[in-house]
Amino acid sequence: MLTFSKEEALIASQIKKLTHEAGSHHPNIFTLARELPQLKIEIDACFLSNPYATDLFLTYLTRELLDTHKIRDVLEFYPSQNQVIAAILADHLAVSKNKIFVGSGAIEIIQAILHNFTSKKIIINLPTFSPFYEFVKDEVNIVYNHLHKKDNFQLNIESYIQLVEREKPDTVVLINPNNPNGGYINLATIEYLLDRLRGVENFIIDESFIHFAYEDETYQLKRAVALTKTFENLLIIKSMSKDFGIAGIRAGYAIMAEEKRERLLKNGYLWNLSGLAEYFFKLYVQDEFLKEYYEVRIRYIQETKYFFAALATIPNLKVYPSLANFALVEILDGTSAFDLGLKMLLKYGIYVRNCADKIGLKGEFIRIASRTKSENKIIVQALKDILSNP
């Protein structure tokens, strides 16, 4: 059992209060730092973002907008309308501009899709990213498909197909790789599932972490974008926050059937992206930027692999297989996730995600994000210290 001083117990109760106030998402480090100035947070391993991609974006931003003072135009003037920004992405994604919808982060797109297209029944795998069940309309029936610990939280394809055929939902959701465990379904299997489940009106695949996944050592990006040509019911949701390290900008996109996009645009979403998000998307489709991005992507993937392997060597922890930039970690020695997280925060300034509020997880779990190489090293050492000297 980990032990805490009186002062530490007081901080613990304040963290619990803040976590409660933040609902099903944890308070971010700025909220923590403001409310608990006595904490020294050094490493935010709650935060699922490639720091090298942020570095790269900042290099371009500094050169192209700050040094030239063009930043003024981006802040002062209205950004382009949704369909104008969507058109920027068409060539790069090799899909018709009329199938692309841009959003102020994936979260706005999740909300738009669930509110406008899901009217009867949705099947959601558990554990999951909570907005998928929180944002459904009241009259929608939610069917949960539990991913099992014994399967390493991997989706059982055939039983999933049977469930969908039995329940006949109008919407299914796959997050690939899944949040919070990082479980990955390969592209061939995705295509097989789509082929078997053509009757589902809205087949949502959230690829917000797809740039961290790979199927072999070439680390080639595998995404389901091209399948939107064959499967009219496929909706792809993509956040740019994580793999491009720009969560503060709020940028995401979706690909869907033209008539679905039309319905959304008829209802609004006119100037939903900021000038900086528009700038990001213009940058994102440039060959020079993409070439440099793929270098930092592979560097980060390799470091993340190394990090997960190091975590797996720590006694009393089980690291579940992940092809995302975070790992779901189970604590096996009876220490609670809250206590372990608290000790990491107090003693090492490391903030990890306690998964106690994640429905569908039985046991003590934390989710740890891969950060920079040196930060990952500190995280591994801290866990080793705590778990060997409780």
Add this chain to the structure above:
Amino acid sequence: MLTFSKEEALIASQIKKLTHEAGSHHPNIFTLARELPQLKIEIDACFLSNPYATDLFLTYLTRELLDTHKIRDVLEFYPSQNQVIAAILADHLAVSKNKIFVGSGAIEIIQAILHNFTSKKIIINLPTFSPFYEFVKDEVNIVYNHLHKKDNFQLNIESYIQLVEREKPDTVVLINPNNPNGGYINLATIEYLLDRLRGVENFIIDESFIHFAYEDETYQLKRAVALTKTFENLLIIKSMSKDFGIAGIRAGYAIMAEEKRERLLKNGYLWNLSGLAEYFFKLYVQDEFLKEYYEVRIRYIQETKYFFAALATIPNLKVYPSLANFALVEILDGTSAFDLGLKMLLKYGIYVRNCADKIGLKGEFIRIASRTKSENKIIVQALKDILSNP
């Protein structure tokens, strides 16, 4: 009649095409510049924004975020959730934080309110800002209340009350000052209207241009915020784009009954503001910033008054009374609004808003925004030149 060369006629047809593609909003100057590089746009008098406020914001941004490199945190990390940003505004607005909802621009708030609260019938004054009728749900009945040229497009208060009592809508909308004509309803009259129309479920006042209005030469800000305490049915919508000169950031807020805000948050809008919008709202409530802002606000109001007076001296133009930062201008000599706008663009590089697509306006109208003092001077001279030497 204005005459145009063959080349100019070709540009005219391209502008018509771009305008058509932009729907009921005009293409912004960046779209124009990209699609028609032969144009030299010098002054954007289509754009309803205080340029001195942009200067002020940029001074703070440079000092606080760029020079300190704190900009990285704003771009990399998730911004705070809706209710956390809303709480920043509570003291300044002197309303409960539980009544404040923040939006990615006023446009997102208009959409949210119309989709969630307007279910039967809405009364909209014409001319208006088009999203108020474009974003209503299909099943909602729209009743238009025409503002009349002979009344200078001012709202007739008693006949408005009669119309509302007769039609029994669940929603009414007042834009104050109104877009596109700048007509203003003073605060005492607003209170009288609210008192007479307590039965309307959603009484929306869009105060997106309110910082440009004034009731006497002290130029004191008069806004309806405090009335939300007395009138539970009042919803105030506020864009920060115009009076604070930051349209590219997408920042706005609304004040409404607690249970309405709860309903919105239950449906999403979790991280709908960017890191920069959060930074702006933190700045906005600081005394030092506000003091400097009120100086540039009054300077701009005074220059705008002077500008409108100068426009009114031009023969063959009628300038309608406005307490916003733009004036609705009618062309009386038979020249079309399109031709006048085209000539201004081609010969002087000045972009004005052609109001041909504004429903409820019969005649030839353009809307001209007040810009910097020197730009306003150029606009007046250009109009004089064109209309005296057609």
